[in-house]
Amino acid sequence: MDPKLHQTILLSSFKLIPFIFIAVFLLSTPSASQLSSDFYLFSCPNVERLVRNTVESASALDSTIPGKLLRLLFHDCLIEGCDASVLIQGKGTERSDPANKSLGGFYVVDSAKELLEVLCPGTVSCADILVLAARDAVELTGGPSVAVPLGRRDGLVSSASNVRPNMVDTSFSVDELAQRFTSKGLSMDDLVVLSGAHTVGSSHCDAFSERFKQSSNGTMVPVDTSLEKGYAKQLAETCRAGASATTMVDNDPSTPSLFDNQYYVNLLANRGLLHSDSVLVTDARTRRTVEAFSESQDAFFMSWAESFVKLSIIDVKTGDDGEIRFSCSSVNG
């Protein structure tokens, strides 16, 4: 070959390198882009209605269900992404980690799946069912309706050892919380928005026991003096020494079963139940957003819709990744 021609071909191939890199990058970007709102349009057109009906009837029988479903999704998405890994039962799975011991609502996802296996066999992932169920739980308790993209696949891995390094803890500072959120593609604003989930549901006394200590006469006294006095007294009374380990306290003492912006109003009044709630007002970076949401439920709801979708697409598996489970509590055998 003419050496000049050879050189020209070589040079133009080098010019292609950046484009090859861009193409490879685009093909390997998070598979969230492969999700779509009409994913089951032909394969299971009634999926959203069926999940909603299941969540509605379960919640009518047990008012703790909406809170449980919402928390279940959060705990799923933090570990291995939103892939229903949290639903797998068995020794050494995520469910067996102490951080997940108080999760509930599994049976609601299981029954929606059983119904869907009859109507659209082998089609709808447990990961999508969980996202839809949590989305519906928010709407059913008065929160905003959120359109969520679908097409997630179910994960094959569920290991307790993955929980601690990825889970948040009530003892965390804003920096520590933000760091965990950032590692999942969520911002500090998302942290404030999504913590608003604590406007519903309840917590066991041991979730905030480090904020109190037992005095010599057996009563509980607040160690954490940032808590508003009346509220602290109420908590100390409910969670007094000797109270049952199953005793629960509403996350939002004012409107416990309503998904509203009361959580933020509570925070500013020093009535945040968990230490990780209270820190959101003591840190200037998060306090501003708390104040904004306390003044406007619309602003909270608009942000919720955005942050919830961000949560629901963390590290999703799509395409040939993972599988569509037949039963949500175990991987296909």
Ligand code: HEM
């Ligand atoms: C930011 C860090 C967070 C921490 C440290 C945290 C921690 C906790 C803890 C300790 C409980 C009480 C569990 C119990 O005692 O049974 C709880 C309850 C709850 N959390 Fe969070 N959480 C956080 C963020 C979130 C987020 C982002 C969501 C959802 C988007 C969420 C949803 C819930 C719900 C709905 C409940 C009530 C559960 C029920 O009623 O069964 N949490 N959280």
Ligand SMILES: [Ca+2]
């Ligand atoms: Ca997961």
